[in-house]
Amino acid sequence: MDQAVFQTLTDTLSADPNARMTAELRLKELQSMSEYPLSLCKLTLTRECNISQRHSAVVLLKSYIDQQWSTKSPKFRGPEPSEEIKAMVRVQILSGLSDPTNRIRSSCAFVVSKIAHMDWPDSWPELFDVLMAHLKTGSTDEVHGSMRVLAEFVSKDITHVQLPRIAPVLFPELHRILVSEQTYSHATRSRCVSIFRSAVDMLYTIKEEHPDAVKEYLSPIFSQWNDAFIAILNKRTTDDPEIEVAEWGLKVDIIKCINLSIQGFPKLTSSYILPVLSTVWQEILYLRPKYLAENIATNGDISGFCFQDSDGDNIGFESLLLVQFEFIQIACRRRKLTQSIFVGQDGHPGILEELVWNALSYMQMTDDQAENWNADPNQFIADEDAESCTRHVRNAAQDVLATLGDYYKSQTLLALNQSIHRDISTSISDKASGKDYWWKAQESSLLAVGLMSEKLCKDIKSGTPSPIDIGALFDHLVLANLSEHSLPFLQGRSFVFASQFAPILPLNLAAQYVSAAVEAILNAPSAVVKVSALKALNNFNSHLDKQYIAPYQRSILQGVVPLVQVTSEETLTLIFRTLTTTAKIDDQVAAEFESILGPVALESWAKYHNDTCMAGETMDFFDTLAANPYMNHMLNNRAIPVLCGAINPDNTDRAVVSAAIQLLRSLIRGGPAPLPTGYVAQFFPSLMAVLLTVDDRDVLQNGQECLKILIQKDVRQVAEWRDVAYGKTGLDLLIQFIAKLLDPSQTESAALFVGDLVSKLIMKGDNLVAPILPDLLRAVTIRLTDAKLPSFIQPMVMVFAQLCLNQHDTVINFLDTVDVRGQNGLQIVLTTWLLNHADFQGLYHQKVSAIALTKVFTSGDPRVAAIQIKGDMILTENSRRTTRSTARKAPNQYTVVSAPVKIVKLLCADLIARIEEENHSGEFDDDESEEDDDDEDEDDESDAEQEQDRKGDNWKSPKNHERSVLLSDVIGENGADYYGGAGGDGGDELEEVDADVLGDPVYQTHMKKFLVDFFRGQLLSPVLVGCFSELNDVEKQTLSGLLEN
Known part of the structure; x- marks a missing residue:
């Protein structure tokens, strides 16, 4: 067997391709033989063989361990060797840890680690003792090999269970070797x-x-x-x-x-x-x-x-x-x-001043970087991006400077001023001496000051004296460097620097820099300068009033659009950002370029819809064009035929379908309300055919968002559309889609926005939805029964919260008639609502929920009072000091309170949060950002019941609570309920502001004042008085304080 493996392995290294192929097929046959791994071990350890053969053997052994050693391996194929063979392999391969050839020794260590991962400690209990013996008495090679094993061993295999045995033996030996x-x-x-x-x-x-x-x-x-x-x-x-x-x-x-x-x-x-x-x-x-x-x-x-x-x-x-x-x-x-070290103490200077100067030195561009970035502008953008994953000394030094500026702002700015003067003086001398690298110190000085631009601009705007003379830098450095055509990095840095200080530039000077940046994009021979000018334009667009960039809008579009065809990757991302910001300057001017911008938008979407980095940029660009009222009609004529070709049930590329629906949504959102006659008929059949037959999550989510916008713009045109072949209206298909989403078999993530869709339909549908409203609400109640995801629950609950704002009695009466597998609908909805209210995301939705709860509370309905809800956590010694493991063994216990008591507790918490927000708004204590959290011995909090702080300014797709359909008009004594929910998931991503929300009085409500007025109005009511005894001390103090004031 040994000879067969040796010969076959030798043949795999042959120059003859036929011999190699035959040998590889033979190896596959040998793999199934029981002694195959032993032969590989022997060949690996036979020092008389050449290194190539030995290394090939150990590589094959690694593969064998992965695929055949144990069923525990994720790559296991079998057959698995016997325990006897395994024991022999384990003994033999350990001897490879002392092999004098580093390449073989390291590979053997890797094999040992792989086996140990599956066999230790159960099947290989002596391994650790053997390794420790090597450390104590072995040769230097043996120690090195064993150390490689232990490195894998400790990082992957040792747990707290083995720690008592391992740590006392291993740590002293490691320290001795160190x-x-x-x-x-x-x-x-x-x-x-x-x-x-x-x-x-x-x-x-x-x-x-x-x-x-x-x-x-x-x-x-x-x-x-x-x-x-x-x-x-x-x-x-x-x-x-x-x-x-x-x-x-x-x-x-x-x-x-x-x-x-x-x-x-x-x-x-x-x-x-x-x-x-x-x-x-x-x-x-x-x-x-x-x-x-x-x-x-x-x-x-x-x-x-x-x-x-x-x-x-x-x-x-x-x-x-x-x-x-x-x-x-x-x-x-x-x-x-460390403050005394950085800024000094008792007359002793600190290191900060010299540290800043050293940081500037390390921020200078290396020769390798200059060469590589000149050759590849994409790499230049990637490496210089603030979020770059590539770590260089240059960006690490920038991070140091930024951190110093955060913690020692005034001292850092003073030190920076001194440092740039030193470096600029040196660079001038170096230039006079003919040194080619003279420009690097100036470039790093501008880079460093640019890093502090936000702080400096804020100070200058507020009238605070700046330790750095920005005007002098512009007069003596930036203006001169803009003409340094032979030094593209210095010229480009000057463009970026000027744009970083756009908020404080004199307007005539800002216009000159914008003009120079446009000129560079059009005519600069260096790609580095063009890229830098693009960055500068993006900054100018962000910081300057449109009127100062508007004169150059046509030139920018004419200069940037051609670059789309000749660039890629990071550069293309920057180009689309520039096109997006430039297209927003003047809608009428941008519309003049629809004939070139529209095709670029559609072509880039088709090419990059599946590209993680580019998809967002191209989508933002298309959104901007679609939102342009002067361009929307032309873009619709160009895009809808293309999109309808993609939105097809037979299109198996679901990513294309999903992205096409996103673009369609943008077109609809940018259109007028109501939509042009015949507009819906262009795409509605294709869209609904996909949404009713496809189960892809992204397709369904984007479909819900698209239909919500469509309903908002023109629900009547949807209702009037007819499918002549099947005799169905657009409203029929819409309800069919909603029923699909609310079916318990549909995943919550796929139906994430169905609540938003239902709420928009109820609000905009008017009498069109009156006949089916009870069924919609009943279906929503049924779906809430088993709902788990908070982001799915919130918009579903919002359906009822919105209705309760004006029709709470009718909602309560209706839900009381609903029965879901023996559960009362009122209990289902109210329990889910109250248990999730504190976690609702989005300021508008928090307001809707809180205001609606006041309506439910003031109803004084005994059916509401009869509902029992989980209250406060019962504090015990265990609950005060709990960890995840103890929480699993002994879950926390809670009081049980009535729904009115729970409402009071939630609204009290809301009021306290609002008061704290007002008291702390604008405050910042530097000490809070310290990382002196010497807390490893502090009590651990239980994960299970922690409530997240609500973010009052994060809201998404809010909804209007006003509607003309009254539930009492359409729900009888035995009415029904199906569909509901307005509200987003409160994500951090920027979403368009829903026009319906902006016109809703709820959106403008000052919640602190509202809640104070509510509690003061209820302080003597029997319902609140009855709740008072079940409140905790903080809640009682809050309400008592309102009464005293």
């Missing part, structure tokens, strides 16, 4: 730190459920480890480049561990922050000249070193700088501990 610098390599010692960091991470993860684990396993040894960390951080080798780079790698892992520890265990690490800050600061100072010489001030002569550690990973001081800058930010946020 401090034995004469015996072990930097890479091995670095692995110790990495393993320790994984253990710290695990302890942080479990500290809530197992708080004693931290005290038992981490606290006693933490000082020992940190002392070792600080000693290593303070050591610096300067005469041996290879050792110096290896030290950097070790320091990277140490600072990563420190950063994690500070964030996870702030109290435990508080005494170590200052010593670490001191050594990190010294390292930043020391590395600056080296960084500048090798990356910035090279004049094209790059002489930096590049090394790999024993695992083949590249290491260098850039990685060290990244984690050091992260530490600086963490330390800055711990202001109570």
Whole structure:
């Protein structure tokens, strides 16, 4: 068997493709043989074979472990080897951990880790002891191999269950290796730190459920480890480049561990922050000249070193700088501990001034960046984006400066002013000396001041003296740099800088910069300058009044549209943002370009509808065009035939169907009300054919939103549409679709907006929906019975809340007649409403719910009073100190109160929240942003019953409660109920403002005043008096305070 595997494996490396194919087929046959993994082990460990053969064998062994070792593997295919074979493989592969060839040793360690993940501890209990023996008495190779296994082991396999056995043995050995610098390599010692960091991470993860684990396993040894960390951080080798780079790698892992520890265990690490800050600061100072010489001030002569550690990973001081800058930010946020270091104390200067200057140095563009960004503008945009996932020293230094500005604003601005003067003076000297890199310091200075533009503009507008003379920068730097055509990055930065300060620019000067940016887009030869000018235009559009950009709107559109065809990725995103903002300047001017903008919008939609990044940009662009009243008709004529071709039940690309419905919704929303005659007939048959037959979630959600807008614009045209073949009206199909969504078999996520749709239909349908209104409301009640998602429940409840605003008695009477599997409809709706009211999202919907509840309360209806609801949590010693695990074992208990009492409690909470909002509006205490939350020993709160703070300014698609149909007119004694709900899910995304909401008096209601007036009017009513004894102390004090005032 061994020979067969050896020969077959050798043939897989043959230059003859036929031999390779035959060998690969033979290997598949061998895989099913019981001794196959043993043969692979032997070949891997046979040092007489060449490295290629051995490495191929271990790669095949990895694949075998994945696919055949155990049914626990997600890739398992079988057949599974016997326990006897497994035991032999486990013994043999362990010997590979001492192989002198790093490539083989590392691969064997990976195999051991894979097996351990499935077999330890049950089938391989001795593994940990073997690994520990290697650490204690093994060779350096054996230690290295075992460390690689332990790294995987600790991060993936060890839990709090094994911790009592593992930690007391492992941590001391790791510490011994870490401090034995004469015996072990930097890479091995670095692995110790990495393993320790994984253990710290695990302890942080479990500290809530197992708080004693931290005290038992981490606290006693933490000082020992940190002392070792600080000693290593303070050591610096300067005469041996290879050792110096290896030290950097070790320091990277140490600072990563420190950063994690500070964030996870702030109290435990508080005494170590200052010593670490001191050594990190010294390292930043020391590395600056080296960084500048090798990356910035090279004049094209790059002489930096590049090394790999024993695992083949590249290491260098850039990685060290990244984690050091992260530490600086963490330390800055711990202001109570570190303020004296940053800004000084008792006459001793702090480091902030020099830190800002150093940050500017590290913010300078490297030669590699300039070369790569010149060649690829897309990469330039991606790397320079504030949300970029790519980490470079340049953007890490920006983050440091931004954090300093947040926590030490005045000191940072003063230091920044001094720093830019130093750097600009140096750059002028460098330019005079003929140094090619002179411009980099000016570019980073403008970048740094631009980062502070929001703070500076705010101060200047308020009359606060600015420590930075922005006018001088414009006069002496920016204007001159705009003509530096041979330095595209400096020229481009000047454009962006000017736009960042648009809010405070003199208007004549702002117009000049807008003109220059347009000229750059049209004629600049450099893609970098064009991209920068696009960024600048977006800023100008955001900050300047339209009148100052309007003269250039035609030029911008003419210059930017052609770029769509020649760019891609991030650049295209920027282009569409520019087109979107520019199209909004003057609707009539934009409409002149419909013949080119319309095709671009449709083509980009067809191309990018499934692109995560681009879909949103192209949709925003189309929305803007569709909302243009001078363009909407032309765009409709162009787009509807295209969209109807996509909105087809036979179209299997559901993403295209969903996106097409979104565009149709935009067209309808941008149209007049009522819609032009015959408009609905163009698309309604196709749309309803899809919505009634397709079950795709996104298609159904977008369909609901589209129909809601259609009803709002022209419900009568929908009702008058006829399907001649089947004799159905548009209203019939609409009700059929609603019935589909409300069917219990439909998922809540797919029917998420059905409540909105129903509410809009009731409001706009007038007498058209009167005959079917009872059935609609009954169906909504039935669907609420088992509803789970809050975002689904809210709009369904809003159906009844809206109706209760004007017809609460009729609603109560109707719901009392509804029976759902033995449950009373009034109890279903009111219970769901009261249990979810506190979590309703959106200011308008919160107002509707609260006001409607006052109507239900003042009805004094005994049927409402008879309903029992979950009240306050009963506080016990366990409930005061609960974790997730204890909450599962012993769920919290609650009082039971009547519906009127629950209403009073909810409205009291609303009033208290409104009072607190007014008292704290505009306040900001810097100390609240501190991360000095030394709270790992604090009581844990139960997840189960925490209520989220309501966000009073987040609202989505609000609805009007006014309607001309009275329930009492259409619901008899045995009336029915089917359909309901207005209200969005309160998401954070920007949604268009519903015109019906803006005209609703509820939207304008001052809730604090309303609730105060309500309670004062009810303080002596029998209903409220009867509730008073069941209120808690805070609620009683609130109501008593209203009575006293």
